[in-house]
Amino acid sequence: MDEFDYSKINARLISSQNISIDETIILTGGLKAKSYDDLSVTFYPIWKNGPPIWGNEIACRDFQGFLKDRSIEVIGIKQDTKTENGNHWRWAPAKACHNPPHNNPSYRWTFISSGLRRSIKAGTSLNFIGDKSSQIIPDVDANKLSDLAQHIAIDLHQMNQAIVMMAEHLHNDLVGNGPRCSRYEHIRHFDLSSHIHAFFQAFSAARDHYAQFVAIQIDHKTVKGEHIDSMSNPHSPSKSLILLS
Numbered sequence: 640m641d642e643f644d645y646s647k648i649n650a651r652l653i654s655s656q657n658i659s660i661d662e663t664i665i666l667t668g669g670l671k672a673k674s675y676d677d678l679s680v681t682f683y684p685i686w687k688n689g690p691p692i693w694g695n696e697i698a699c700r701d702f703q704g705f706l707k708d709r710s711i712e713v714i715g716i717k718q719d720t721k722t723e724n725g726n727h728w729r730w731a732p733a734k735a736c737h738n739p740p741h742n743n744p745s746y747r748w749t750f751i752s753s754g755l756r757r758s759i760k761a762g763t764s765l766n767f768i769g770d771k772s773s774q775i776i777p778d779v780d781a782n783k784l785s786d787l788a789q790h791i792a793i794d795l796h797q798m799n800q801a802i803v804m805m806a807e808h809l810h811n812d813l814v815g816n817g818p819r820c821s822r823y824e825h826i827r828h829f830d831l832s833s834h835i836h837a838f839f840q841a842f843s844a845a846r847d848h849y850a851q852f853v854a855i856q857i858d859h860k861t862v863k864g865e866h867i868d869s870m871s872n873p874h875s876p877s878k879s880l881i882l883l884s
Contacts, residue, residue, distance in 0.1 A: 657722070657723060658720065658721070658722050659720070659721040659722075660718060660719070660720050660721075661718070661719045661721075662674065662716055662717070662718045662719075663716070663717045663718075663719070664680070664713060664715075664716055664733075665713075665714040665715050665716070665717055665730075665803070665806045666682075666706070666711050666712065666713060666714060667711055667712045667714060668711060668809070668813070669806075669809035669810040669811075669812060669813030669814075670682060670683070670684075670711065670810070670813070671683050671810060673693075674699065675696065677699055678698070678699055679696035679697060679698055679699060680696065680697050680698075680699055680702050681693050681694050681695065681696045681697070682694040682697075684813065684814050686817065691814055691817075713733055714732070714733075714802065714806055715730050715731055715732045715733045715799075715802065715803075716730065716731055716733050717729075717730045717803060718730070728803075729743065730743070730799045730802070730803050731743040731799075732744075732802075743795075743799070744795050745792050745793075745795035745796040745799060746792070747792075748788050748789070748791045748792035748795060749788075749789065749792040751788045751792075752785050752786075752788035752789040752792060755781065755784055755785035755788060756785045758781075759778070759781050759782060759785065764776075765781050765784070767856060767857065767858045768856050768857055769856075769857045769858075771857075771858050774858070776855065776856070776858075780855045783851075783855060784852060784855055784856070787848050787849075787851055787852040787855075788852065790844070790848045791845055791848045791849055791852065794841050794842075794844045794845035794848060795841075795845055797837065797840075797841035797844075798838055798841040798842055798845065800837070801834050801835070801837040801838035801841060802838060804834040804837075805831060805834045805835065805838070808830060808831045808834060809831075
């Protein structure tokens with residue numbers, strides 16, 4: 640067979656659309672920050688005899704000390720992606736300015752769910768953990784593990800949404816009212832209260848789904864004689880145990 644002459648191919652790599660990615664560090668107190676090439680960080684809003692502006696750049700190596708001296712905490716990293724087909728964002732909790740949004744517990748639980756589904760489809764047996772590690776988890780429970788992992792991923796995503804909305808609300812309040820705004824100003828705002836309610840609702844769901852996920856793995860699906868699935872009933876003993884744990 641004659642060797643193909645690749646030099647005759649006239650091709651070039653093109654992008655089908657323009658993509659713009661912007662990352663914002665979300666901080667407590669309604670503050671935001673941006674990192675520039677992981678070398679420096681700047682804060683917003685800062686007031687200097689006029690409307691709010693971005694502050695001077697601070698070296699990343701001094702970032703944590705700067706926050707600690709002012710009792711400011713990092714909440715997470717928000718990544719906004721703009722394309723010709725629309726915009727979307729993703730978020731991940733963080734304690735520093737070097738945590739990419741894909742490092743998100745919600746995504747990790749999605750991977751766990753898909754991994755379980757692939758194992759089940761391939762006929763791979765799953766074992767209990769703990770004292771019964773030599774025993775195989777029944778197929779019905781194995782499938783339920785995958786479903787629960789997906790539920791946990793959704794719950795955590797809803798928590799992410801609520802946290803970002805709370806941070807955006809406080810940020811807009813700070814920018815709109817200036818540094819003299821009252822720390823109790825937000826109490827009058829129903830929107831913030833609804834975001835807080837949404838957070839704890841998602842938190843409760845994640846807690847309950849995770850409890851069921853663990854219960855299946857240790858083959859201990861009853862608490863005080865009641866099935867773990869019944870903890871959706873707020874008066875059940877198992878629900879009370881989860882609330883106390």
